[in-house]
Amino acid sequence: MTFDLVAHDPQTKARAGVVHTAHGAIETPIFMPVGTAGTVKAVQQRDLTHDVQAQIILGNTYHLYLRPGLDVLRAAGGLHKFNGWDRPILTDSGGYQVYSLSGTRKIKEEGVKFRSHIDGSSHLFSPEGVMDIQRTIGADIIMAFDECTPWPCEYDYASRSLDMTHRWLKRCIQRFDSTEGHYGYAQTLFPIVQGSTFKDLRVKSAEFVAEQGREGNAIGGLSVGEPAEQMYEMTELVCDILPKDKPRYLMGVGTPANILENIALGVDMFDCVMPTRNARNGMLFTTQGIINITNKKWQLDFEPIDATLGGYVSTFYSRSYVRHLFQSQEMLGPQIASIHNLSFYLWLVKQAREQIVAGTFREWKEKMVKQVMTRL
């Protein structure tokens, strides 16, 4: 994997770049739709390519390991072949889901013992095991196995957890560097900066991660409940330490405003379930602001969802019709809303990139943060 920096915004720390992977290029800053179980919920692969214009999607190691399982993924020839998505894929390490979904889990130095949320069966995720699993899934970018601390978090717990995450990172790197991909193309491993909302821990972690000299780096443990200002403070601190010539991935973030603010601080890659999850509840992000499509005010609004976006669902379906679909609990409602919201997120980062290249990002960002978060 290589990374070319194309432009720097003169008034912020925002950058525009290109990540090159075995499955094609990714123009940054980029938003990555979340495809938890090998499917971006409710969205067809073709629509993801042509309408959403996604350049890379996420897969989730915890979910894919449990279902369909490694035997199926290996037999398919990896996740790309299994789900038919032939552009880049990133897999998270499964750590976050082990902590949030599994009823009982036990974190030890060796790794994490947990029970499947599906059938209660026992499993162990270790740094080495998770590298092997992600080798089998076959993502282009794979993530280190870490502990994502909850928020708020005691300093002592965060500090001890961080040390373990760092020891785990060394084990991940050792395993990753002593193995090869199964499907004939190169994979790359991103380490993850942790440290909760403690500045000294974040500095320590960013320095440790930077020292590993990997091809890209991630920031985890944010957007877990802390105030946005604390998130931005941590991101800025960490971005200033992480190498400038490597892409920076802020995990699990966030609202359109969060994304724009973090781009301004030097983040290149984002993922979040918000566009698809909120879509399923009838919340539509548009270029003019946020629409709760179930509100009665849209009942007789025959305008398209968002003509500015230009994609099929955003221009073809009226607000009145989409409201009707949600009122009638028709599946087509969440389908349309999911494609629309993802189209918006991809539009937003594409616009951001153009503004960075043009050197006009800051002013545009200040306007857009207000505009896209307005409740319509």
Add this chain to the structure above:
Amino acid sequence: MTFDLVAHDPQTKARAGVVHTAHGAIETPIFMPVGTAGTVKAVQQRDLTHDVQAQIILGNTYHLYLRPGLDVLRAAGGLHKFNGWDRPILTDSGGYQVYSLSGTRKIKEEGVKFRSHIDGSSHLFSPEGVMDIQRTIGADIIMAFDECTPWPCEYDYASRSLDMTHRWLKRCIQRFDSTEGHYGYAQTLFPIVQGSTFKDLRVKSAEFVAEQGREGNAIGGLSVGEPAEQMYEMTELVCDILPKDKPRYLMGVGTPANILENIALGVDMFDCVMPTRNARNGMLFTTQGIINITNKKWQLDFEPIDATLGGYVSTFYSRSYVRHLFQSQEMLGPQIASIHNLSFYLWLVKQAREQIVAGTFREWKEKMVKQVMTRL
């Protein structure tokens, strides 16, 4: 509306024709996907056009009347404008749903009083009212308001019900012929033959319906639980009486075998929820037979769902992947299965038409009835 007969199969009563409506032509025999609440469940309008290659879809008067309601449909400019489907639409009369969905309903000469299954509110559907409602919905083909008798049914009940259905038909015709469409294009009214599974009642009803001289005619009250042989017997009896130069629509039918057998008896138009409803439960109809995609036997089958069909979902997604989607209860599973099954149904009637035109329908039908109903 006009109907051109293009070909007759020499060995059966099957015909190939073209129905011309204000929203375009329909090549018969045809299957009409059911779009109950103004949406063919889980299928985007674009996919219905390009992948399924639907030529006409159904709307349901009962559902559309309750939600989004006539005010919304009128303001939108009719259902075509509301849901963006610009090809022909047929609406049923709502009678069937009044009997099956409404908890309390009272059938009187005047009409049917019922309570909404959504909010319990009281409503009256009369022959005149249902004509007015379908005028407002704006379907190209609208259906008479009838009583669809359950099966089995006492002869006396069926006979009295039929007489009322015929009186209602006269009232429907009077109202329809004394009103005009709201949106500047012509609509047409199809009467419905009833009579349960009693030959004399079916003959009486078919003769009564034929005498009305409408542009097309329908057969209702079948596929409600009776043995397939009785359905075929009634269809044949009725088709022999209904005018040859008008399209014949067999309501609510059926399995792929039912459709082929009824085409052989002279039916031109079909609708059924089976392809979409069964799709949502993981049953896939293919050119080689029926697949229950949740079965373990498909877990490592990386072949496309049905390469013969040629459409996007049928060729892009593997059986293994679709099985995984159903196992994981991912929405994309029902979405893919719905488009696939509808594509199969439209493929089936298109093939039937080609065989009729070629004069080879009977032999092909005998083979296909077995093939497509085989459990794989």
